[in-house]
Amino acid sequence: MLAGYDTLITTIALGAILAYSFHVVLMAGQLSLGQAGFAALGAYVSTLIVPTEPLFGSLSPVLVGIPVGAAVGALAAFGLGLPVLRLRGVFLAIATIAFGEMVRVVITNAEWTNGALGIRVEKWVTVDLAWAVVAVLAYLFWRLGPSRTGRAFAAVREDELAAGSMGVNVVRTRMTSFVASGAIAGVYGVLFAYFFGRIIPAAFDFGLMLDGLVTAVVGGYLVYFGPILGSGFLTAVPEIQESLGLEAGWIHPLVTGLLLLAVIVFLPGGLSSLVTRARRRPRPPEPDLDALAALPPPPETGTALVRLRDLGKDYGAVRAVHGVDLEIASGDILGVIGPNGAGKTTLINMISGLEPPTTGGGDVLGVALGPAGGAHRFAQAGLSRTFQHSKLFDRLSALDNVLVGAHPVTRPTFLRRLLWLPSARRDERRAHALAWAQLRRVGLDDRAGLRPGALSYGDQRRLEIARALAAHPALLILDEPAAGMNHVEAADLAELIRSLADDGITVLLIEHNVRMVLETCTRLVVMNFGEVIAAGEPREVAADPKVVDAYLGTGETGENEYV
Amino acid sequence: MVQQLANGVFAGSIYALFAIGFTLVFGILRHLNLAHAAIFTAGAFAGIELAVRFDLPVWAMFPAVAAIGAVLGVVLERTAFRPLSGRDDEHFAGLISSIAFGGVLIAVLHARYGTEPKSFPQEYFPNRLYEIAGVRVTLTQIVTLALALALMLGLAWLVSSSPMGRAMRAVAENPGAARVLGVNVGLVTAGTYALSSGLGAVAGALLALNLGQAGRGLGASIELIGFAVIILGGLGSLWGAMAAGLVLGLAEALTVHWLDSTWKGMVAFAVLFAVLVLRPRGLFGHVKVREV
Amino acid sequence: MRFYRTSGALAAAAALLASAACVSEEGAAEQSDDTLVGSGTGADCTIEETVPIGAVLSLTEAAAFAGEYQREGIEMAFEEINAAGGVEYEVTYEDDKTSLEDSVAAFEKVIDRDEVSAIIGPTLSNMAFTTYTDSQSAGVPTVGISTTAEGIPEIGDYIFRASLPEEVALAASIPAAKETLGIENVAVLYDSADEFTDSAFNTMTDVLADEGVEVVVEESFETGDTDFSAQLSKVQQNEVDALILSALPGETVPLVKQARDLGIESPIVGGNAFNSPVLVGALEDASEGLIVGGAWSAAADTTGNADFIADYTEQYDRAPDQFAAQAYTAAYLIDEAVRADCDANREAIKDNLGQILEFDSILGPISLAEDGEVTQEPFVQIIRSGEFTLLEG
Structure with missing residues (x-):
């Protein structure tokens, strides 16, 4: 039936495989473009081994x-990742391009690769084999998407800082996607070599990189079948154009360029967003009380959760925070107030592991503060937080945002999902139950399918709280949650915070709304110029003349807020 | 040896000229404009066509090419970057849309000029050979170097001292605040592209004048080196791009001189890679991006 | 229950994958079509059916500089042959866009869908190495017209070439240059990133060693480079009698110009790719004294050459080059093979192509051996006042 079209059909498969190697890094938000180098290495090394x-x-x-x-x-990819994964965005892109070019030059000049003359091998790859590999990859990505690992990829893509604070190990996730990309590119290189029967260094150049990237983007990297759609589309265009009798050499690049421009401008999610546009609204499952009940109980009231000794943070000559001694015990609702620039946000960034302290130390939920870093370790120990400027995952639905929050209290499901193990299904069901419970708690269960951008400002703040709660935290840090809320919303929020305390969650609240702080908190800390100037029972502290002075007197000097 | 240093400086001045337009757009707008190489190529073809068809002398050809480049830059900004502004994935999408725009532009050049390289008319530019202190240089090389320096100085002056430059720096600092302060951000964005592309087009015409001809692959041949130059110089730094262009030009020439020309293609990337790993802000990273 | 069903599906999928991993060993499909057999022999041969020929050429992108000439050469030859009567050919032209993928797909199309009797092409040896294994296993006689790299005919018995191998051209041009110009030491510059030029470089090194010419400087560059001053300065430091160059036209032009601009006046000896009037046009004065060995010369007094040049120039409004001449000749060789037994089936064409002996062509007397290799006298030319002239040794 398809005789005489084998090459075309296999080319689509090969294009899709190459695009998958870009797909997996784009899924995790990494602009890594060294695939041509990985493919070349895979192809050349395999010729030494394949019988x-x-x-x-x-x-x-x-x-x-x-x-x-x-x-x-x-x-x-692993070897390259160690030095270059510190880089982000354009820097990462260019460093990886440089790697690809270096590989090409080395292969061109090496003896064992036969230089520019290339290596000839038997054509062992058939249409079926190429498509079988595509099928395997599509299956892997299909199962990856709604797994815990898949959500971690998406979270890192949307916001690394927030992902780390939700317990996702950002470094490992980025490396995983990078290594997976290398592996897929290596497979592509082997299939390319044994389909065409010949490899030369020039086959793995900058142009190959552009092809793969463009295919992945045209197909759409948010959906698992994007690369297949992209490759099919880009292969079909010249065929259609030729069958229409338009054969001049410039028409093909012109048409491809215009289509690519149209896709990127009008279909931000690629071609696959056409297919997935009609998304099902997620239906809430029955409340699963067992899932919530099975979570570990909060630490006993009075246990010290946070111990800070002489904690300080300098930015060059600027002392953002210094000499902070603070203890937070389980059951506290601790309010932190102070004028802008007082160092409140810097303090909680240190407590949640986003910034290492420059002086002093302490431990939070048993994890020591220090340069070893990694917000995810604190999150996994039971700390969860929101941000002053909301850091929601913009391209995930509200439900998926909250599911990422459940990262620390769920188990990895990807490998078990591949095998369709019932335990993976149970774990996913449990994660959903936890997420829905928090959506209900903040009153967003009827908007679970919407993206954050479609929610009102107050709803976004509540969604961030729901996401933080899904981690089942022992300690919850809220950074100005009521900012921008009206009175009614703020009152509801205060009510919510009190109910959290009733559930045994310890809360650290930064807030400018002094009335709300006084009404909800059991303890109050006041900061100014990076120092704690008062601490104790809220009403007493509020009456302290130093505090009144800080707020009404010298405080409003408009220094920078160190986020 | 001295000859090789001179060779490196001339090659480097072309790299630098290509890269300053590239880095200008990145410094001010944070866009990595992958259509720059295509505009560079278009500039080369435009220069040749102006010389062949309208008999335009060299001194008039370059300004005309700059104007054509500027117009292309505005079209590029309108079609490939402006529709994306404000989107979550603005920078990434801009990367792809500029690849697409570059592809379209090259296809148009293909349609207009065919497959074979085009040449400047014979004797269009008298190419004399001078020997200065034992170093052989051609008139084109001298003109290239002088023009590159003049354009770079002019650009540096423009960005640091003119009202347009001040508006550009304000946009680079904070587009939102610049808008509040009454800067026409749309105009500045378009102006930045016009300037960048005008420079890119002149660089293309200059390289074509050096080579005597231009093919569609002209821009692609220098694009990767361009990446190396802008990173090495610190993304967004004009002086850094100039210095890095010369450094890479010299590094390549000296590699050929001391080692072996087979490794020439590797030098720029090895240097780039090492710098990125050791000093991610680039060699001249202390020149802050915003100062452009 | 669900688990068992899915594991059943998995097992089925695994079986499918396993079958995908098998290699099928299909032999060349033996097919013979009686309608392609005619009556009479040689010039009198008449075949009722139109004979389908496939031409896979690089008509766009990097190698289009050669592909376009080749298409015109083939077109003109078959127009002449069809006009002469007896056998009617229909040529399907496929553009491989100078890309490996498209070249393989184009070969598959002409072999399986158009079911051609013979194939002419492709333009680049690089692609030939992979596509020729396909036409070999399908049993379609294939004639290369610019596939000059080493090892091409060895791919199989269906593979022929009417393109003078690079080593033969160089083996003629280097000694001729040595003899007439008295060359003792040379500098060699080559493009290390291109398969064709790298192969030619190897040949040059061998020939120079055989001739006892000393290589003083050996430098490389990469396809797409624009600045060669660093390499040329090294050449200049060493006084050499000649510069031997293995480069594609895209790099040849700026390289030779830069060499002349820098004051390198020594003669430049080039490979096959030099043999083009376009190159001379682009190089202008800098082309003076270039020495080229090739399969065809506009200045040669071979049978029909003058008519070929005149007709071609009239029809296509430009002078033919070696690519056009070789493509033109290949069409006549196929016609000769078809008429030998008056049989245009693949097997017959293959058998008879290997028997062509001293066929009188515009390239001079040309023979094809059974192993597919071509034998002809190379022409060594030198460019004087912008014209190719034969270098008389």
Whole structure:
């Protein structure tokens, strides 16, 4: 039926595989463009190992090459990732492009690769084999999307800081996506070599990188079948154009360029957003009280959760915070107030592990503050927080935002989802139950399918609280949650905070709304110029003349807020 | 040896000229404009066509090419960047849309000029050879270097001292605040692209004059080096781009001189890679991005 | 229950994957079509059916500089042959866009969908190395017209070339240059990133060693480079008698110009890719003294050459080059093979192509061996006053 079109159909498969190697890094928000280098290494190394005769009489020798290519690509990506993954955005992109070019130059000049003359091998890759690999990849990404790992990828893509604060190990997630990309690119290199029967260094150049990136983006990197759509589309365009009799050499790049421009401008999610536009509204499951009940109980009232000794943070010559001694015990609702620039946000950034202190130390939920860093370690220990300027995951639904929040109290499900294990289904169901419970708690269960951008400002703040609560925190830090809320909303919020305390959650609240603080908090700390100037029972502290002076006198000097 | 240093300086001045337009857009607007190489190529073809068809002398050809480049820059901004502004993925999408725009532009050049390289008319620019202290230089090389320096100085003056430059710096600092202060951000954005693309087009015409011809791959051949130059110089830093262009030009020439020309293609990327790993802000990173 | 069903589906999927991993060993489909057999032989041969020929060329992108000439050469040859009568050919032109993927797809199209009797092309050796294995396993006789790299005919018995191998051209031009100009030491510059130029470089090194010419400087560059001053300065430091260059036209022009601009006046000896009037046009004065070995010369007094040049120039409004001449010749070689037994089936064409002996062409007497290799006398030319002239040794 399709005789005479084998090459075309295989080319679509190969294009899709290459695009998947970009898809996986784009999913995690990493603009990594070294795939041509990984593919080249995978292809060249595999030619050293792949046997020249079919295995067991009939099996394609490429079955040996595919794992070799994947391993070589993954190893190369890991080795490259160690130095370059500190970089972000354009810097990462250019560093990885540089890697790809270096690989190409080395291969061009090396002896064992036969230089520009390339290596000839048997054509062992058939249409079926190429598509089988595509099927496997599509299956992997299909199962990855709604798994805990998949959500971690999405969270890192949308906001690394927030993802870390939700317990996602950002460094490991970025490295995972990077290594996966290397492995897929390595497989692509092997399939390319054994489909065309020949590899030359020039096949793995900057142009290959552009092709893969463009295919991944045109198809859409938010949906698992995006690369297949992208590759099919980009392969079909020139065929259609030729069958229309438009054969001049410039028409193909012109049409492709215009279509690409149209897709990126009008379909931000790529072609696959056409298919997924009619999204189902998530239906709330029955409340699952068992899931909530099975969570560990909060620490006993009075246990010290946070102990800070002489904590300080300098930014160059600016002392943002210094000499803070503070203890927070389980059951407290601790309010922190102070004028802008007093160091409140810096203080909680240190407590939640986003910034290492420059002096002093302490421990939070048993995790020591220090340069070892990683907000996720604090989150996993039971700390959860919101941000002064909301840091929601913009391209995830409200429900998915809250599901990411449940990261620390759920188990990884990706590998078990691949095998359709019932336990994975149970875990996912439990994660959903936890998420829905928090959405209900803040009154957003009827808006679970909306993206944050479609919610009102007050709803966004509540969603952030729901996301933080889904982590089942022992200590919850709220950074100016009532900012921008009207009186009614603020009153509801105060009510919510008190009810959290009733559930045994310890709360640290930064707030400018002094009345709300006085009504909800059991203890109050006042900061000015980076120091604690008063602490104790809220009403007493509020009456302290130093505090009144800080708020009404010298405080409003308009210094910077260190976020 | 001295000859090789001179070779490196001339090659480097072309790299720098390509890169300053590139880095200008990044410094002010945070856009990585991947259509810059296509505009560079378009500038080369435009220069040749002006010379062949209208007999335009060199001194008139370059301003005309700059004007054509500026117009292309505005079209680029309107079609590939402005529709994306305000989107979550603005910067990433801009990367892709500029690749698309570049592809379209190259296809248009293909349609207009065909597949074969185009040449300047014979004797369009008298190419004399001078020998200065044992170093052989051609007139085109001298003109290239002088023009590159003049354009870079002019640009630096423009950004630091003119009202337009002040508005650009305000936009670079904070577009929102600049708008509140009465800066026409749309106009400044378009102006930045016009300036960047005008420079890119002149650089293209200059390289074509050096080579005597231009093909559609002209921009692509220098694009990757351009990446290396702007990162090495510190993204957004004009002086950094100039210095880095010369550094890479010299590094390449010296590699050929001391080592082996097979590694010439590797030098720029090895230097770039090392710098990124050791000093991610670039060699001249202390020149802050916002100062442009 | 659900678990068992899904694991059943998994098992089925696994079976499918396993079958996908098998290699099928299909032999070349033996097919013979009686309608492609005619009566008479040689010039009298008449075949009722139109004979389908496939031409896969790089008509766009990087190698279009050659592909366009080749298409015109083939077109003109078959127009002449069809006008002469007896056998009617229909050529399907496929553009491989100078890309490997498109080249393989184009070969598959002409082999399986158009079911051609013979293929001409592709433009680049690079692609030939992968596409020729396909036409070989499909059993379609294929004639290369610019595939000069080493190892092409060895791909199989269906693979022929009417393109003078680079080593033969160089083996003629380097000794001729040595003899007439008295060359003792040379500098070699080559493009290390391109498969064709890298292969030619290897050949040059061998020939220079055989001739006892000393290589003083050896430098490389990459396809797409624009500045060669660093390499040329090294050449200049060492007084050499000649510069041997292996480069594609895109780099040849700026390189030779820069060499002349820098004051390198020594003669430049080039490979096959030099043999083009376009190159001379683009180089202008800088082309003076360039020495080229090639398969065809406009200045040669071979059978039909003058008519070929005149007709081509009239029809396409530009002078033909070596690419056009070789493509033109390949069409005549295929016609010769078809008429030998008056049989345009693939097997017959293959058998008879290998028997062509001293066929009188515009390239001079040309022979194809059974192993697919071409034998002809190379022409060594030198450019004087912008014209190719034969370098008489």
